Amino acid sequence: xxxxxxxxxxxxxxxxxxxxxxxxxxxxxxxxxxxxxxxxxxxxxxxxxxxxxxxxxxxxxxxxxxxxxxxxxxxxxxxxxxxxxxxxxxxxxxxxxxxxxxxxxxxxxxxxxxxxxxxxxxxxxxxx
Numbered sequence: 001x002x003x004x005x006x007x008x009x010x011x012x013x014x015x016x017x018x019x020x021x022x023x024x025x026x027x028x029x030x031x032x033x034x035x036x037x038x039x040x041x042x043x044x045x046x047x048x049x050x051x052x053x054x055x056x057x058x059x060x061x062x063x064x065x066x067x068x069x070x071x072x073x074x075x076x077x078x079x080x081x082x083x084x085x086x087x088x089x090x091x092x093x094x095x096x097x098x099x100x101x102x103x104x105x106x107x108x109x110x111x112x113x114x115x116x117x118x119x120x121x122x123x124x125x126x127x128x
Contacts, residue, residue: 041064059073
């Protein structure tokens with residue numbers, strides 16, 4: 001049987017403290033042994049997602065930066081869907097004061113809602 005599993009990282013595969021749950025490692029390994037292709041999709045950057053990808057011994061591309069980039073396991077960019085920097089600045093100006101949390105990236109910068117909690121994983125990781 002062949003099937004596809006795509007997992008988020010934070011608060012899904014990892015604990016709130018940022019630890020990879022061994023039960024998740026075993027479950028994904030069992031799924032792969034049963035024919036699953038496993039991939040990661042995350043708001044994290046490539047640098048922030050790569051250690052988890054490696055810990056799971058995955059060979060699949062990574063969907064990172066809130067889905068705006070798809071990279072192969074070595075970091076080669078396969079696909080990008082980003083905003084132009086000027087449009088990003090306009091979006092931030094429009095949504096800065098909303099109660100809804102948002103985050104997005106351009107090729108050169110990350111934009112986060114001012115109230116976004118960056119004290120926890122993955123934002124407390126300097127490579128993120």
